[in-house]
Amino acid sequence: MVELDFEKSFEINKNDALIIVDMQYDFIPGGSLPVEEGDLIIKGINEIGIVFKKNKAKIVFTQDWHPKNHLSFASNHKGKSPGDEFSSEDGAIGPVLWPDHCVQGTKGANFHKNLNLKLADKIIKKGMNPKVDSYSGFQDNDKKSETGLREYLNSKKIKRLFVCGLALDYCCYYTAMDGFEFGYEVFFLVDLTRGVDVPEGNIKTALETMKKTGIKFLNIESLKQ
Numbered sequence: 001m002v003e004l005d006f007e008k009s010f011e012i013n014k015n016d017a018l019i020i021v022d023m024q025y026d027f028i029p030g031g032s033l034p035v036e037e038g039d040l041i042i043k044g045i046n047e048i049g050i051v052f053k054k055n056k057a058k059i060v061f062t063q064d065w066h067p068k069n070h071l072s073f074a075s076n077h078k079g080k081s082p083g084d085e086f087s088s089e090d091g092a093i094g095p096v097l098w099p100d101h102c103v104q105g106t107k108g109a110n111f112h113k114n115l116n117l118k119l120a121d122k123i124i125k126k127g128m129n130p131k132v133d134s135y136s137g138f139q140d141n142d143k144k145s146e147t148g149l150r151e152y153l154n155s156k157k158i159k160r161l162f163v164c165g166l167a168l169d170y171c172c173y174y175t176a177m178d179g180f181e182f183g184y185e186v187f188f189l190v191d192l193t194r195g196v197d198v199p200e201g202n203i204k205t206a207l208e209t210m211k212k213t214g215i216k217f218l219n220i221e222s223l224k225q
Contacts, residue, residue, distance in 0.1 A: 067104060083097070
């Protein structure tokens with residue numbers, strides 16, 4: 001596994017934002033695209049959310065919100081199965097195909113009932129264009145359309161981002177990387193995320209890339225007050 005240096009004691013302030021990524025039923029065990037142990041991080045996310053609220057920071061939830069004909073779904077490609085390698089030329093879809101998940105208006109697209117939705121200052125929906133996926137909470141995979149997250153954060157004078165949720169090696173990873181690219185100081189809450197590791201080794205690659213990029217790492221103990 002990747003050796004990570006964790007920041008120690010940490011003070012949250014009004015220029016910080018907690019980004020809670022895609023805590024939806026389809027990504028929780030029992031859903032159509034379950035992340036192993038994804039349900040086990042909900043309690044910790046709620047606890048940390050209270051710390052952020054107490055210190056006047058902002059909290060943003062991202063939500064996958066796909067149409068039924070989304071091209072990231074294997075069911076929309078004849079002869080393809082979930083997990084099959086597939087990439088569109090512009091990078092809008094891929095590197096693999098997924099089972100149908102987080103379809104607009106379905107239970108699977110809803111936030112898990114144990115997640116404290118009262119914490120949310122803003123909800124950002126993503127993945128609505130059927131021809132383009134949106135792993136990142138900031139923008140579509142082809143980097144041509146933004147979700148409104150950056151505009152919201154800038155309007156609130158946010159300087160530092162703290163990323164948690166599902167899944168580590170996809171939506172959390174891309175959200176953290178885009179946040180760093182857009183000029184925020186980014187902290188990744190490793191023990192408040194879980195990964196799918198598809199293809200195998202993807203979690204390790206994601207952590208190594210974030211570390212080399214300059215993203216910093218925290219655990220829940222760093223933020224308890």
